[in-house]
Amino acid sequence: MxxxxxxxxxxxxxxxxxxxxxxxxxxxxxxxxxxxxxxxxxxxxxxxxxxxxxxxxxxxxxxxxxxxxxxxxxxxxxxxVPEMTARRFEELVTTRTLLETEAAARSLPLADAAFRSRLAVLNHESDLAVARSDTDATIETNLAFHTAFYGGRPDNVLLPLIESVWLQIGPFMRMALIDLDQHYTVDRHAEALEALAAGDEAGLRRAIEADIRDGIGHLFAQIG
Known part of the structure; x- marks a missing residue:
């Protein structure tokens, strides 16, 4: 069967x-x-x-x-899906953080009003999905936000590498959403957009790192 x-x-x-x-x-x-x-x-x-x-x-x-x-x-x-160990999960989260903070920083030269407006629309769609507890839409809109953030250049090298990590960690995203409201208490997307508008690279890197940590890092305890 x-x-x-x-x-x-x-x-x-x-x-x-x-x-x-x-x-x-x-x-x-x-x-x-x-x-x-x-x-x-x-x-x-x-x-x-x-x-x-x-x-x-x-x-x-x-x-x-x-x-x-x-x-x-x-x-x-x-x-x-491959078996997940605590060490593998830690490496994936660390790799996500390294790649995505760098990709976000490299989006700063592209961050004109149209770019920021597009990200704001995608973030609003993500907020709506979370508000109505729509798991599929929450994951899809979150991916859309990050893809648009990191993938602005046609010669982008980092985004395919980031997507490779998303593939390996994706099966655990739904597990992370079960009690997300207990861990994701600050709107890190909004922080990232504010830093982007201000041209604040350090603040942007902090916001993206916190977004990853708050969004999925709390699974360490369950996987370990």
């Missing part, structure tokens, strides 16, 4: 996108947004049926995600 199906990320196929590209992009987004619960195995056949495609593009997409350390292959037909 197949394991229960995942709630796959809802990403329609784009014009000109091949089946292989679409399957990979959708499964990658599914992992990044925490829809792959830790410990739950899924089958290639089950994913192919859910996506309405053959097994081949699913198998290819999963192989790429295994190479990115987002998933592990259990046998020739099942995958799951």
């Amino acid at each position: 197949d394991p229960p199906l995942l709630a796959l990320a809802s990403d329609p196929r784009l014009p000109g996108e091949t089946v292989q590209q679409w399957v990979f992009r959708r499964l990658r987004r599914t992992v990044m947004t925490g829809r792959f619960p830790p410990g739950q195995a899924v089958t290639i056949r089950g994913l192919a049926e859910a996506l309405g495609v053959s097994a081949m593009p699913v198998r290819e997409a999963l192989a790429r995600l295994v190479a990115e350390r987002a998933l592990v292959l259990l046998d020739n037909r099942r995958v799951r």
Whole structure:
């Protein structure tokens, strides 16, 4: 009997996108947004049926995600999220902090009124998602805010590295949201936007570091 199906990320196929590209992009987004619960195995056949495609593009997409350390292959037909240890989690959070504070600082030269306005809109959408306790929207809008913050340059090198870390830590984002209101008591996004507007690099780095620490760092106790 197949394991229960995942709630796959809802990403329609784009014009000109091949089946292989679409399957990979959708499964990658599914992992990044925490829809792959830790410990739950899924089958290639089950994913192919859910996506309405053959097994081949699913198998290819999963192989790429295994190479990115987002998933592990259990046998020739099942995958799951890798086991998380306290040391691995600490390294992922530390890497997130190093990469994202640097990426945020490098956005300062781009921070004109239009850039800041776009971030403010995304942050408002994130606040609305939190207020209505919409887990999927909270994760999606948070990713959208950070992606827009860090990805302003077409030659951006840091964002793909950051997304690689998000892939590995994404399955634990939903766990972090369970008691987020007890740990995330200051609007760190608002702090980051204020620092961005003021051109305050040190303040911006502090806000991003605190956002990561308050948002997911409290899981150390549970994973350890």
